[in-house]
Amino acid sequence: MVNKRYFFVTAQFLMAAAFFLLATQSARAQVTDSGTVTMSGSVAAAFRISSGGAATVTGATVTGDAFNTRPLAVTLAFGDVGPANTNSIVSATVPVQIRSNAAYKVVAQMTSNTFDSADTDAIQATDVGFGITNLRAAGDGAGLTTTAVSGSTIAATIAHDPVSEVVTSGLRASFPSTLSSVSASTQVLSGPRLTKASQENKANNGLLFDTKIAIVPQYFSTGNFSATVTLTISAP
Amino acid sequence: MLINAIGGSITGGAFNQHPFSVTVNFGEVGPANQNGIVSAVIPLQLRSSDSYQLTAQVTSGNFNFADSEAVQPSDIGFGLQNIREAGNGGNLKTNPDPVTNSVITSGFDNDPRISIDTSALRASYPGTLADLLNPVLVMRGPRISSSGGLGGNNCSNCGILADAILAIKPQYFSPGSLSVTITFTID
Numbered sequence: 001m002v003n004k005r006y007f008f009v010t011a012q013f014l015m016a017a018a019f020f021l022l023a024t025q026s027a028r029a030q031v032t033d034s035g036t037v038t039m040s041g042s043v044a045a046a047f048r049i050s051s052g053g054a055a056t057v058t059g060a061t062v063t064g065d066a067f068n069t070r071p072l073a074v075t076l077a078f079g080d081v082g083p084a085n086t087n088s089i090v091s092a093t094v095p096v097q098i099r100s101n102a103a104y105k106v107v108a109q110m111t112s113n114t115f116d117s118a119d120t121d122a123i124q125a126t127d128v129g130f131g132i133t134n135l136r137a138a139g140d141g142a143g144l145t146t147t148a149v150s151g152s153t154i155a156a157t158i159a160h161d162p163v164s165e166v167v168t169s170g171l172r173a174s175f176p177s178t179l180s181s182v183s184a185s186t187q188v189l190s191g192p193r194l195t196k197a198s199q200e201n202k203a204n205n206g207l208l209f210d211t212k213i214a215i216v217p218q219y220f221s222t223g224n225f226s227a228t229v230t231l232t233i234s235a236p
Numbered sequence: 237m238l239i240n241a242i243g244g245s246i247t248g249g250a251f252n253q254h255p256f257s258v259t260v261n262f263g264e265v266g267p268a269n270q271n272g273i274v275s276a277v278i279p280l281q282l283r284s285s286d287s288y289q290l291t292a293q294v295t296s297g298n299f300n301f302a303d304s305e306a307v308q309p310s311d312i313g314f315g316l317q318n319i320r321e322a323g324n325g326g327n328l329k330t331n332p333d334p335v336t337n338s339v340i341t342s343g344f345d346n347d348p349r350i351s352i353d354t355s356a357l358r359a360s361y362p363g364t365l366a367d368l369l370n371p372v373l374v375m376r377g378p379r380i381s382s383s384g385g386l387g388g389n390n391c392s393n394c395g396i397l398a399d400a401i402l403a404i405k406p407q408y409f410s411p412g413s414l415s416v417t418i419t420f421t422i423d
Contacts, residue, residue, distance in 0.1 A: 099408065101409060198407055
């Protein structure tokens, strides 16, 4: 009995040892391994200016950009702005769209012109009314930050509609703001971050404003003129 | 392979590198990058002497969760594609074939560059890093390597390959920087 009992215990031990060995071998077969992918990236402050839609014009012709076209480039041909044009005013409205992922400012500058400053009776920069109005969301504005429209401010010196605010009581028509107002780089608009995290060129993540330009046909000296206004958006 | 990046780079991940470690710098992922979707394709090689499962987890990251307009884990698409044999597959286990019998978990079995949804304001993907904030089974299958192919880590034909694809569409995210590590574990 003693021997049998001893054998049983030994057998139990051997069985336990065998199980331990099997378990050890099984664990060795399950070797875990791992590797890593580390990624990085960055987002810089970004500012965009593009067409806010087709320009509308009264008494002139226009070639320009469809909504979302970038870079913005609109050409206005006012045609005859002498007395041969019997319209009371020639004007154009150019919708502009801006986007940003940070606070912004827009500056305007007349970067080139052919006004004949030597002849004061020729059309001058002061004869071309220029203003910015009508801040609004593009589309339903779902891609704009909550303060994009309300927090944006047009500079008081340029926040005029030259069509409705033209002054014709003097000999020469005048405007509260003109191309002369932007003969140097001039901040015309500023505000907070405009665009939520969203894709480029969506129809509702931009802020729109209207650039308005107007001329009253008058007895200017005969000749031609041209002028280019450049709008630039950047960090304040 | 890094595609459409500006100022980006990819290092590591040479064939048979072990431990596996790849660093991807997507570069600029704001609107300044007009190249389309920035993506990285990273071939993973798996070997096993038993049925296996592959899990993935974002093990570290500096996402700015407080700013929902910053890049979030859900803005980075993740998928696995193109399971294939390494080399001539001569030391792969057969019956069952580990290539045809490995399964990518639904949601990750796509190329995020193709499955991207751009209809909403913010681009989205079927699978993203947001799905990997905890360990997640992304692929599983039968034993991969035959006994002849288990001699070491430099066997060129005893593993299977799968492409891990990461994608991010540049958007008007808040300015800042991003760093994320994904750990793949096979057991």
